[in-house]
Amino acid sequence: MKKGLFIVFEGPEGSGKTTVAGEIEKFLNELGVDFITTREPGGIAISEQIREVILNTNNTKMDGRTEALLYAAARRQHLVEKVIPALEEGKIVLCDRFVFSSLAYQGFARGLGMDEVMCINEFAIDGYMPDINILFDLAPEVGLERIDKNKNREVNRLDLEHVDFHNKVREGYLKLLEKYPQSIYRLDAERSLNDVILNAKVVIEDLLKKNDFIK
Ligand SMILES: Nc1ncnc2c1ncn2[C@@H]1O[C@H](COP(=O)(O)OP(=O)(O)OP(=O)(O)O)[C@@H](O)[C@H]1O
Ligand SMILES: [Mg+2]
Numbered sequence: 001m002k003k004g005l006f007i008v009f010e011g012p013e014g015s016g017k018t019t020v021a022g023e024i025e026k027f028l029n030e031l032g033v034d035f036i037t038t039r040e041p042g043g044i045a046i047s048e049q050i051r052e053v054i055l056n057t058n059n060t061k062m063d064g065r066t067e068a069l070l071y072a073a074a075r076r077q078h079l080v081e082k083v084i085p086a087l088e089e090g091k092i093v094l095c096d097r098f099v100f101s102s103l104a105y106q107g108f109a110r111g112l113g114m115d116e117v118m119c120i121n122e123f124a125i126d127g128y129m130p131d132i133n134i135l136f137d138l139a140p141e142v143g144l145e146r147i148d149k150n151k152n153r154e155v156n157r158l159d160l161e162h163v164d165f166h167n168k169v170r171e172g173y174l175k176l177l178e179k180y181p182q183s184i185y186r187l188d189a190e191r192s193l194n195d196v197i198l199n200a201k202v203v204i205e206d207l208l209k210k211n212d213f214i215k
Contacts, residue, residue, distance in 0.1 A: 004087035005211055006128070007204060008098040011136030012169050014143030015189045016196055017096050020136070023197045024094060024204060031205075033213050036086045039096035040074065044081045047074040068106045068117050072124040075099065079128055087128075092213065099125060100133055100176050100184070108172025109165055114179075129183065132207055134200060135173055136189035140166030143189075 009017040021037055028035045041047030053059065054070050075098070086093050099121045107117035140163055177184050187199050208214045 003090040005092045005207065005213065006083065006087060006095070006130040007092065007207070008095045008100070008130040008133045009136065010097060010100045010104075010133050010173065010184075011189060012138070012140055012143050012166050012173070014146040015136035015138050016146075016193065017136055019193065020197055020200050021094060021096055024200060027201050027204070028092065028094070031208070031214055033092055033208065034090065035092035035094060036082075037094045037096075038078070038082055040078055040098065040101075042078040042082050042095075044078050046077045046081075050074040050077070064106070064110060064112050068102065068112055069120055071102055071106070072120045075102075075121065076124040079125060084128065092208070095130070098130055098133070100135075100173070100180075103176055104169050104172035108175065109168035114172065114175065131211075132203070133180075133184045134203060135177060135184050135186045136196070137170070137173065137186050138189040140170055 009021055011017055018039075025035075025037050041051050050070050050073055054062070054067055054074075083093050083095065099118075102117050102121060103114045106112050107114035144163060144166065177186055185203055187196065187203070189196055191199075205214070
């Protein structure tokens with residue numbers, strides 16, 4: 001039986017998920033609560049082997065549904081080996097990406113259908129939905145610019161195609177926000193890093209209070 005709290009960060013590339021997760025780790029330490037941070041595939045050997053199959057450039061014949069099934073399989077193993085045990089021990093689990101990434105990227109942006117992708121993921125997650133998904137929402141150009149800034153390179157034609165794809169990803173996430181308003185908190189990730197961190201802290205602190213993890 002689940003006793004912990006399952007918190008997931010969602011959003012497009014460069015939206016600040018990993019950076020903010022690092023700050024939330026410090027915050028949770030200060031609060032003195034028991035937690036783990038993880039990300040899919042989460043260092044679980046089986047999930048990493050599955051991911052290698054997905055990413056192997058020789059696998060040009062990979063069908064979209066096969067890919068979606070493999071992601072769901074990797075998710076299942078990470079959930080069973082890492083997330084569920086921590087939740088059962090009463091820990092807070094902070095996870096970088098989960099099922100809504102598959103719905104936004106593969107279901108919507110790649111056109112497999114969000115309901116179809118949800119269907120296979122329901123089998124994989126068997127009811128273990130996050131207590132909250134924090135959606136780091138921003139214009140895709142802003143996220144890609146942040147990543148580019150880090151790489152010190154100019155935007156090229158491929159990057160522009162990227163923007164198009166990422167516009168769809170954002171649209172997918174916003175559709176999910178409409179469909180699952182109770183499960184998703186939209187955070188404006190275009191603001192300064194400090195503002196975004198503060199907002200994430202307030203949301204998480206509130207959730208911890210409501211669930212009696214802190215006073
Ligand atoms: N609010 C912000 N303002 C300005 N820069 C930011 C902000 N948030 C993050 N960054 C910077 O943007 C870059 C990308 O951030 P980060 O890696 O945390 O994004 P991400 O959401 O984890 O992306 P991915 O999905 O690719 O893993 C980093 O260089 C980070 O320092
Ligand atoms: Mg990241």
